[in-house]
Amino acid sequence: MPVAKFQIKRKCQVCGEEFMAKTIESWYCSSRCSGIAWKRRKDEEKRQERLDAVVRDIPKSKELITVPEAYALFGISKETLYRLIRKGAVTSVNAGQRQTRVSKEELMKLYPLRPKATEKPKAVKKLYSLEPNDCYTIGEISKKYKVNDSTVYGHIRKYSIPTRQIGNYVYVPKKEIDNLYKGAK
Ligand SMILES: [Zn+2]
Known part of the structure; x- marks a missing residue:
């Protein structure tokens, strides 16, 4: 196989070191760094899958949802959620220690749903200037x-x-x- 002529200095997307990329798809300085990047992608996919599973298990009719359910649905952190509750921006019920429930419908008005991990991001139509x-x-x-x-x-x-x-x-x-x-x- 002919040796690629492509050579360009890039920053490794894992360790930040500069390296000479040999192909246009080389984003990492070493097999170690590309391994780390692969592992991170896999972990993130698994995390998204777990969140999707939480979402699937929320009954459609359920109006008051738990903090983890709110995270799975909307991707909003616990801190943000409690801030909303303190401000009175969403209705909450406290059914005891770690038993906070919040109104799903009210959150729906405030936040878009977390995009499903299984859905491919929609291709954004690019605008090119050919001037x-x-x-x-x-x-x-x-x-x-x-x-x-x-x-x-x-x-x-x-x-x-x-x-x-x-x-x-x-x-x-x-x-x-x-x-x-x-x-x-
Ligand atoms: Zn690296």
Whole structure:
């Protein structure tokens, strides 16, 4: 297999160290850091699944819900919830130690439901400016990021980045290219 020409300095998203990324999908400096990142993603998925399970178990007709149920439904922390209760922003019932119940309906008016972990985030329609001032030419990209033209074209296709041809030049939105190569998020 040919060695990738792609080389760009990036910050590891786990330890923060700078490293030379060898492929466009390299976000971590080492297999150790990518392992940590993978574990974090898995833990987060499991956490979301547990919350979804709590949500599923809340009877539809239940009007007064517990603090953990409120967290699972709306993602609001215990602290926030108790602050709302103190301010009188939501009706609560105290049925004894650790037995606080709050009005689900009132919370519904204040907070959107926590997005389900199983739902894919909706694709946001991106708006691109294809004005030459907001674009690089292919030549500028390969110069700036030290990748050859055909690699740039490959990435443009792979990541469905829009282009615009004017005369002999192909223009590509700077923002998209910078995001892609710098990993600025
Ligand atoms: Zn690292």
